[in-house]
Amino acid sequence: MDAYALLASHHLRPTSPRVRILQMLEQEAHLSPEAVYHRWAHEERDLSLATVYRTFAELCRIGLLERHLIGRQRALYTLRQADPTALMRCRQCGSIVEFTDSAISTQQQAVAQRHGYQLQHCRLTLDGLCQVCRNQPGKSPG
Structure with a gap:
C-alpha cells in the first residue's frame, strides 16, 4: 500500500x-x-x-x-479491506482473527439482494472465546 x-x-x-x-x-x-x-x-x-x-x-x-x-x-x-472480510474477536483477551470466506461472502450478497440492498461494505464479527482463554483453568466457556 x-x-x-x-x-x-x-x-x-x-x-x-x-x-x-x-x-x-x-x-x-x-x-x-x-x-x-x-x-x-x-x-x-x-x-x-x-x-x-x-x-x-x-x-x-x-x-x-x-x-x-x-x-x-x-x-x-x-x-x-476492499474484499468482504469477517473477524473473530475474543471477548476475554480481545485477540482478533480476520478471515475471508467465499461461502460467507456469497451468503451476504444473497441476503442483501433478497432484501433489495446493494452492499457497499459489510463486516461480520463473531464474538466468543479463543482457544487460549477457553483452556485457562477456572474459566468457564461462554
Whole structure:
C-alpha cells in the first residue's frame, strides 16, 4: 500500500500523522490510538494524543479505517479491506482473527439482494472465546 497515493485518491494532503498511521496499520493490523501514540511519541516531540485521535477519526470518516469495539471501553482500528472480510474477536483477551470466506461472502450478497440492498461494505464479527482463554483453568466457556 502506498499511503501517499491512498491519501491523494481521497483528496487529502499526506500529513505526517496520516501517513504514519496508515503505515503502522499496514505493518500491524489492529492498533489503538494509544498504541500508535506511545510507539511514535519518542520520535515526534510535537505529537499529541489528541492529534492521533483526530487523525484516526478523520481516516474512519472517509472510509480508510474501521473501528472495532473490544468490550465497552477499548477500540482497535484496521485498514478497511476492499474484499468482504469477517473477524473473530475474543471477548476475554480481545485477540482478533480476520478471515475471508467465499461461502460467507456469497451468503451476504444473497441476503442483501433478497432484501433489495446493494452492499457497499459489510463486516461480520463473531464474538466468543479463543482457544487460549477457553483452556485457562477456572474459566468457564461462554
